[in-house]
Amino acid sequence: MIEPFKPAAEGTRKRIFQVIFESDTPLAKGFDIALIVMILASVLVVMLDSVAAYRVEYGEIFYWIEWGFTLAFTLELAVRLYCLDKPFTYLRSFYGIIDVIAILPTWLVLLVPGAQSLVIVRVLRVLRIFRVLRLMQFVGEGRLLVDALKNSVHQIFLFLFTVFMLVNIFAALVFMIEPAEAGFSSIPTAVYWAIVTLTTVGYGDIVPVTPLGQAISVLVMLIGYSIIAVPTGVFSAEVIRSIRADRYSDEACPGCGHDRHERRAKYCLLCGTWLDETTPDPRATAGDAVARQDETRRNDNGA
Template identity: 45%
Template sequence: MSPAAAVHSAADSLGKPLAGWRLRLYSVVFESETRAGRLFDQCLIFAILASVAVVMADSVHSLNARHQDLFATLEWGFTLLFTAEYLARLACLRRPWRYALSFFGLVDLLAILPTYLALLVPEAHLLIDVRILRLLRMFRVLKLTAYLGEYQMLGSALLASRRKILVFLSVVLMIVLVMGTLMYVVEGPANGFTSIPTAVYWAITTMTTVGFGDITPKTDVGRLISSAMMLLGWGTLAVPTGIVTSEITAQRLQVTPSSRTCPDCLTEGLAPEAAYCQACGARLPEYRRDPA
């Protein structure tokens, strides 16, 4: 499926509005090539980062003791802002439940749910620790992926590389299983390698060059194997980086789809220089991109 077809398919599945205030609202909250859309995204990015900073500061005991009321006020302000954004997204779609059940729809819900949960269930501390609510609030940082194209490019590269990465991980798994088993035979329980899973744990920490030092080989043969594992780890860690980098480079060479829409059939992702719609053949009006 071409990028333009993918964009059109996503918009059609959510039920892009056809006209009226819902279409104007859609162009602001879901599209980013207009001045209003860019400003909306920039304000949300700032709000997301600020809300995460507030959650982190609130977890510091000394700051919480002095500024508890301020943190509570800011938290409610961010919650109301994200609630308004969430409702606006649902209101401008013809099929809002599809967005509500999508990945970004669930992230939007997690961004506002903890504050309301604490309000509706005052005894929440008896059911769940308050740190869980803070953890859920940290999901707001995932909202950034909806507004920055670089996140989407990285996600597409990882998705396109998934088979290669899975093959790479399976090779790594076989290596650590074989080397861990070998170390279990060579070193044995007397030197801390009490079982094959424990030896595999040592192989993983050694191959990733972490080396916690809680288990170390004592024999010369074991040290030789350990040295080979560490040298192998250097080369192994570079493989997935090269795979993902090659996919990102390939995607940069492709034409980035725009949010240009055909006024007749509502096909999205049309090239800025196109004179006719590739789906229905209708003549397109001149494309005007707001200046950055």
């Protein structure tokens, strides 16, 4: 991933830039990994501090650890801005905004009590791991998933609308059948029960008590098992279609007419014909040259 930022000048600031913004050296990778570890540790401290028992016993320790992380991240942001040619451009970027948000809550806690819990947004900075592990090669696969989701949105919407109708129908039936003492005091409550039952979650806080209501529950659960794979199948089909469209070309072979070639293919898989009609076949060109040389030799010998 290429960063759209440039170092401020040659010398020390450029060397700092290479460590902070690049990951092609052991030192730069070590810096990014250490930063990610600190981010995860700071998020863990915030999560532990939210537990009442831990806060009572270790609250002061968590407080000073959090301030240590905040000072470290503030210093890191200052160094980032120091080594950049245009620091305000970085502050307006995605990572710059995240960096500011990551340290702002702890400083705000001096003015606004309770703002410290917002430091959980630091976990967003772990997105830098994509630079360290060079995972941007998977962007293409991610794009395929997004395209598949877009292509199947209408089918998924139709499925959800069908589920919505079923939920309301069964909720209305159970509301009429079951007594209010069983927990079905209103249709919205019955809708909640229908959703929980249809999705086979089954919390058990509201259950039918009449035989007919229990029979409807069995029917709803069976329907839930039968339709739960529908959106998965639709999405999977679109993913496969997207992969095929991205990998294969619809251009027909000029020799045999076969139209399912990989985009990188140069020759037809069936007949071996050169597929790119805009450029000459290098094998044919070489063969023609050899044939012309043989013909020239025969003519010279005949002469």
